[in-house]
Amino acid sequence: MSEVRVRFPPSPTGYLHIGGARTAIYNWLFARKHGGKLVLRIEDTDAERSTQESIQGIIDGLTWLGIDWDEGPYFQTAHAAEHVAAANRLLAESKAYKCFCTKEELEAKREAALAAKADYKYDRTCRCLTPEESAAKEAAGMPFVIRFKVPDRPGTVAFDDKVYGVVERAYADIEDFVIVRSNGAPLYLLSNVVDDIRDRITHIIRGQDGLTNTPRQILLYEALGAQLATYAHMPLTLDLNRAKISKRSHGEIVAVQFYRDHGFLPWALANFLVLLGWSSGDDREIFSREELIAAFSLEGINRANSVFNYRPGDPKFFTDPKALNINAHYLRTMPVEEIGGLVAEELKKEGLWDPAYDGERRGWYLATVDLIRSRFHTLKDFATLGRAYFADEFEVEPQAVEKNLRKNAELKTWLSQLADRFAALPAFTGEETERVAREMAAELNVKPGLLINAARTVVTGRVAGPSMFEVLAAMGRDRVVARLRDVEKFY
RNA sequence: GUCCCCGUCGUCUAGCCAGGUCCAGGACACCGGCCUUUCACGCCGGCAACACGGGUUCAAAUCCCGUCGGGGACGCCA
Numbered sequence: 001m002s003e004v005r006v007r008f009p010p011s012p013t014g015y016l017h018i019g020g021a022r023t024a025i026y027n028w029l030f031a032r033k034h035g036g037k038l039v040l041r042i043e044d045t046d047a048e049r050s051t052q053e054s055i056q057g058i059i060d061g062l063t064w065l066g067i068d069w070d071e072g073p074y075f076q077t078a079h080a081a082e083h084v085a086a087a088n089r090l091l092a093e094s095k096a097y098k099c100f101c102t103k104e105e106l107e108a109k110r111e112a113a114l115a116a117k118a119d120y121k122y123d124r125t126c127r128c129l130t131p132e133e134s135a136a137k138e139a140a141g142m143p144f145v146i147r148f149k150v151p152d153r154p155g156t157v158a159f160d161d162k163v164y165g166v167v168e169r170a171y172a173d174i175e176d177f178v179i180v181r182s183n184g185a186p187l188y189l190l191s192n193v194v195d196d197i198r199d200r201i202t203h204i205i206r207g208q209d210g211l212t213n214t215p216r217q218i219l220l221y222e223a224l225g226a227q228l229a230t231y232a233h234m235p236l237t238l239d240l241n242r243a244k245i246s247k248r249s250h251g252e253i254v255a256v257q258f259y260r261d262h263g264f265l266p267w268a269l270a271n272f273l274v275l276l277g278w279s280s281g282d283d284r285e286i287f288s289r290e291e292l293i294a295a296f297s298l299e300g301i302n303r304a305n306s307v308f309n310y311r312p313g314d315p316k317f318f319t320d321p322k323a324l325n326i327n328a329h330y331l332r333t334m335p336v337e338e339i340g341g342l343v344a345e346e347l348k349k350e351g352l353w354d355p356a357y358d359g360e361r362r363g364w365y366l367a368t369v370d371l372i373r374s375r376f377h378t379l380k381d382f383a384t385l386g387r388a389y390f391a392d393e394f395e396v397e398p399q400a401v402e403k404n405l406r407k408n409a410e411l412k413t414w415l416s417q418l419a420d421r422f423a424a425l426p427a428f429t430g431e432e433t434e435r436v437a438r439e440m441a442a443e444l445n446v447k448p449g450l451l452i453n454a455a456r457t458v459v460t461g462r463v464a465g466p467s468m469f470e471v472l473a474a475m476g477r478d479r480v481v482a483r484l485r486d487v488e489k490f491y
Numbered sequence: 492g493u494c495c496c497c498g499u500c501g502u503c504u505a506g507c508c509a510g511g512u513c514c515a516g517g518a519c520a521c522c523g524g525c526c527u528u529u530c531a532c533g534c535c536g537g538c539a540a541c542a543c544g545g546g547u548u549c550a551a552a553u554c555c556c557g558u559c560g561g562g563g564a565c566g567c568c569a
Binding site: 009010011043045046076099103106110113114116117118119120121143145164165167168169170173174175177178180181182183185187188189191192207208209210211212213215233235236238240242243244272275276277278279280281282283284285302303304305306307308309316317320321322323324325326332373374375376400403404434437447448449450451452453455456457462463464465466467468469 | 492493494495496497498499501502503504505506508516517518519520527528529530531532533561562563564565566567568569
């Protein structure tokens with residue numbers, strides 16, 4: 001039994017698209033599951049877009065996601081001579097022919113067919129040329145393309161797709177397609193097949209948009225005398241209007257980089273993406289890397305296109321709610337040491353990092369991260385919503401002031417009295433601060449919540465947060481007392 | 492238009508191949524409750540779908556046909 005070999009062949013566009021990322025993930029999972037190899041091959045024949053930066057964008061995206069490959073990156077342009085050689089071989093074996101029809105002629109025929117509401121297919125004019133006629137045209141300096149000679153026989157080209165089952169297409173419905181341009185450059189259909197044969201690819205896992213290319217590529221495999229790969233086409237990802245998602249119409253939201261820049265955990269994104277069109281068959285949705293590799297199979301891929309549930313301008317969810325939910329899930333369940341390291345990166349970017357968090361204050365740092373993480377959805381939240389825990393300058397939510405401070409003007413004096421009592425406490429612990437706060441509420445004959453919520457607003461700047469007394473302990477006496485005494489600024 | 496593919500809750504999906512255990516299960520979102528000093532977390536509960544029409548069958552989400560709907564491909568792009 002031969003080794004499983006799959007490939008991910010992106011064309012460089014400067015960023016990794018989430019659809020492309022999903023394709024890469026499926027290929028990667030399949031390779032890892034079967035102890036095979038993943039080949040990264042850059043289809044860079046479009047010289048315009050193939051800059052070093054755009055290639056790097058793809059590589060960075062894959063690397064960030066944790067998708068590693070075993071071979072490559074290979075570059076399609078490095079093999080152009082092979083592609084042409086394959087075409088010449090087909091020519092020599094009469095499996096292809098030179099076509100001298102001009103673009104204008106073809107365009108006219110195509111339009112005529114369209115006008116007549118008929119199906120357009122190349123009419124094989126040049127296939128019928130005698131060798132002499134063909135040689136004469138070439139000698140006259142007429143430019144030509146090379147077309148593949150689709151076998152003239154009844155029946156269909158059929159293949160057993162691992163996702164869609166048996167798919168067939170009548171020979172009669174396939175036109176003699178161009179494999180080499182008039183300038184001598186080979187076309188994708190040919191190059192792709194030649195590369196897959198050379199790279200000994202055993203399984204081609206790609207988007208459903210490649211489904212109609214498959215019969216033509218199979219013909220090429222046959223003509224080239226190569227052993228056919230197994231195909232598995234995966235459904236596409238559409239937007240809520242059922243349109244294909246693209247950077248052009250959806251912007252950054254479809255780029256993997258966007259998620260990296262908005263506080264996503266790489267694996268959380270991968271976990272979300274894999275669920276878009278695949279399921280394990282049981283009820284699990286959260287998978288560790290190892291669990292996913294074990295659970296993955298081509299059979300679990302769904303046939304229907306899936307919808308990326310993204311609503312532009314949604315105030316609550318800046319991307320698919322499920323993606324956010326999965327990210328938040330990992331945020332609050334992963335080992336605190338691990339998330340502590342990722343949060344550290346965010347704090348450093350915002351200038352909130354204290355080297356002591358890695359030293360004598362590490363215990364405090366990790367406990368604080370653990371204390372606040374269940375309310376956050378992305379890594380960014382630690383430096384924004386959680387800023388008060390790491391800095392003395394932080395914004396205070398206007399609603400919090402309105403709701404917890406302004407409604408009762410006496411709070412102004414009560415909070416500074418509370419600060420005094422805290423300052424006098426022998427031990428500044430959660431139990432002691434709670435006891436003191438509750439005693440004071442009882443003396444004043446007000447609900448404890450009044451003082452607690454007011455204190456939360458002053459100390460953290462926010463209406464919502466962890467248990468107030470845990471917050472106080474985390475903040476430390478000095479900060480708490482100072483912030484409580486500074487309450488006047490809100491009146 | 493032609494060819495190919497698809498059609499289960501708002502979204503992701505299980506079930507379909509081997510028809511009954513499905514008046515359809517899970518997750519997200521949403522709503523309600525519990526917990527509680529707030530908001531989350533957690534737990535409990537609720538709302539919500541087999542596109543439509545025929546057929547086969549004792550029985551159909553599951554098999555067959557048709558209709559409608561959606562997507563993809565129809566390039567000297569990849």
